[in-house]
Amino acid sequence: MNASQIIEQDNQYILGTYGRNQLALTSGQGARAKDADGKDYIDFTSGIGVNSLGFAHPAWVSAVTKQAGLLAHTSNLFYTTPAAELAQRLCEKTGLSKVFFSNSGAEANECAIKAARKYSFQKYGKGRNRIVSFVGSFHGRTMATLTATGQDRFHQYFDPFPTGFVYAKAEKEDFLQKAQRDVCAVLLETIQGEGGVVPLDPEFLQAVEAFCKENDVLLIIDEVQTGIGRTGAFFSYQALGLSPDIVTSAKGLGGGLPIGATLFAEKCVDSLGKGDHGSTYGGNPIAVAGALAVLHELTEEFLQDVSKKGEYLKEKLLSLPQVAEVSGRGLMLGVTLVGKAPQEVVAKGIAYGVLCLTAGNKLRLLPPLTITMEELAEGVDRLSKALADEGQPS
Ligand SMILES: Cc1ncc(COP(=O)(O)O)c(C=O)c1O
CATH class of the missing domain: 3.40.640.10 (Type I PLP-dependent aspartate aminotransferase-like (Major domain))
Structure with a gap:
């Protein structure tokens, strides 16, 4: 099924309680997700703070499948x-x-x-x-x-x-x-x-x-x-x-x-x-x-890395002209935007290949804890393009 067929089937049979993004994800690896049409996304959502180790972490997959067989x-x-x-x-x-x-x-x-x-x-x-x-x-x-x-x-x-x-x-x-x-x-x-x-x-x-x-x-x-x-x-x-x-x-x-x-x-x-x-x-x-x-x-060293990644992400975000303020700690950040509606930026982010969340009147970022510095930089780069795009979200 392609993305629009998946979305149509979902809309017909699942109760409409969610404001879903117009996007059907089919696979992922670490901090990268793929949609039904094969397009790649940097994931700043981790399934709303769930996928701590990202998608398909080998140790997690092995533990879960082993236990399912036992x-x-x-x-x-x-x-x-x-x-x-x-x-x-x-x-x-x-x-x-x-x-x-x-x-x-x-x-x-x-x-x-x-x-x-x-x-x-x-x-x-x-x-x-x-x-x-x-x-x-x-x-x-x-x-x-x-x-x-x-x-x-x-x-x-x-x-x-x-x-x-x-x-x-x-x-x-x-x-x-x-x-x-x-x-x-x-x-x-x-x-x-x-x-x-x-x-x-x-x-x-x-x-x-x-x-x-x-x-x-x-x-x-x-x-x-x-x-x-x-x-x-x-x-x-x-x-x-x-x-x-x-x-x-x-x-x-x-x-x-x-x-x-x-x-x-x-x-x-x-x-x-x-x-x-x-x-x-x-x-x-x-x-x-x-x-x-x-x-x-989640060793001590891993947790220190989360803090470092958080500082890096915060700094990168604050360098964007459309960002007024960043709240939160580690990899739980809220971004106050200048003259931009967060929901609109989420939709534009999808077009540029980055997945973000909203919370209150802010953009909210909860990347997987295993995300690399390079992926953080790439995600912010994609986000900066979404923020600079003045057109209507598609
Ligand atoms: C702080 C807090 N408590 C409780 C919940 C509810 O969790 P769940 O959706 O797993 O029931 C959430 C979900 O977003 C949350 O952020």
Whole structure:
């Protein structure tokens, strides 16, 4: 099938919930993707922060295919070796104590919300159940995580939404005003990804953590987008010196297969017990084998390289006349453009062979962590042509 036939079939049979680019990708290698017509693209999206090692990384492909040939799925009625090993690796990398596996970022956050409420219920009884999240945040598409998302545009049409959520601005006064006595947890991203790659002030984050510790309010850090090396640290909170009670991960952890993980500090490992939570696919051996392959690549040296690549990309972007500002860290960057609509630049980028994302009113770049300096330079070169093109996107 050629690209237009694929697009026509998709449009006819798949629910129209996505604003898709008019592009059908068929294969990829590292940071390069190919479309159905054989055209090549530099990938600055990594499947929205998922393909940490790029397309078809040999170690990842080998781990996943080997596991598929051994044992694809068992359910959680049985023990399997990959899940226990991944949980141990995650605990060793963070100093956290236990992990619950699911299949997505939203599910990882749902688990965190349930755990925080039960922790509080067990210690303080009924009614202390509110979660504070931040204006501009994004935490998922399930009913609870959509409600936790601090953006009004997501809170339409689907009434009734779950209760027990409140949104604070990311500044001390408003936070303290919203964090009332019925609060059991604070849920935050250190850099708001979908909200426009907006880093929260490190001093403010320290103040939030101090408040949480003082009041036995659980600090949940959503590392779904920022985690697994994306910002140059294994988890972004580690570079900020924070010690959360619960950490959620997904996206880049699986390197291309669906996985979610909720990590618990010792203090709250007993909040969810037998029968309190579950997921048929959680800890699926194939997804976990992919995640182990990702973690194997993420050495200290690899993470330092991510930071260097991020600095290089930032510098290159800031040299373009249409770029006013670049936010974010590592390979999670938000680009403020002068006189250009980000969505239009994404469409033009496709014409010039570079794949980009948007977030809020910015262009967002999340290249695979394995991208080379040469590929970064080539991608920015293609992007600069897209930015300079004054015509209508085709
Ligand atoms: C910070 C954050 N949390 C949660 C989610 C939801 O993840 P998923 O789409 O895997 O459910 C996302 C997705 O973009 C995210 O960026």
